[in-house]
Amino acid sequence: MASTKTRALEAALALVGEQGMRALTHARVDQLAGLPKGSTSNWFRTREALISGVVTYLAESERADFAAADTSTIETADQLIDSLSAMIAAETGPFAGRTRARYGLFLEGAGDPELLAPLLEQRRTYLEWTTSLLARIGARSPEDSVRALMAAGDGLVLHRLTVDPDAEIRPVIKRVVRACMQ
Template sequence: MTTTRERALAAAVELVGTHGIRALTHARVDAQARLPRGSTSNHFRTRAALLSGVAAWIAENEARDLSGVLGQPFEDVDGFVDLFTQGIELLTGPYAIRTRARYALFLEMASDPELFAPMRLQREGMAAWTLGLLVELGTPHPDNAVRAFMAFGDGLILHRLSVDPNAPVRESVEVAVRGCLAT
């Protein structure tokens, strides 16, 4: 059974992902979640607490939802490309609202290190994991490669969320991966 807190967090993500960060108020979350007035405030007393809770909830759910795809073994560059293609397609397809909310929170929380911590930790974990895979594939410049690849991924995700939801993914991922592996 879903708790009141979980319902509030899911509703908050839905609000931010569909209406932007300004839609995130305790009252709107209560209404979106069909909770009694004041329920969200019982769990998250301040806007900062609500933002922090939403950020942590997004990080936890993304880790869970992407682990099945990103945890798959691969044997070669094509397998690595397939892996990231699937991840980007999930983030910009079935999980697009949550991904929009994550990007909105990135901008809202970037100036507050404490609030940004859950998202930063998730990002650092993803970068470290990607770095390991790029090293395994033989990139000659791992630090530069991972920064470029992560920036590429963000750009493609943002492009699919805002400009062209049907933009091809695999071809772009392949170019980025092969560029990261070039000498």
């Protein structure tokens, strides 16, 4: 069974992902996690500390998922398209709550570089990973192309989370990856 702290962080992340930042209170976290009243505040005394804890937990969770992914077999554009399409499907499907939470936390921390640091580090890691994959498949200018690919991916994720949950993924990613090859 997960520790009390982990249960609180998982519940907090779920609250933000399902109901937004305003729903994030110590009492609601305790209730959702099935913890005795006051448990979350034992770990995170203030709301700011709770938000910071959720940001760190989210970044660590995503980093662990990222590290577990085997990308050593990606050698072609089609393999990259398949991999990125599957990742976006997961971010907007089974992990949609976590993805919405990430967006909410990015917005919450827009004026707080310290709060955003774990998420920005995660973003840098993803940027480097994607750039290396583009280089591996023979993209003409991976460092320039990665921004377009990530922007298209981010836009597609946001579109699927907010407007059209069934929007096709692969055709969009295919078009951008193919453009990166030119």
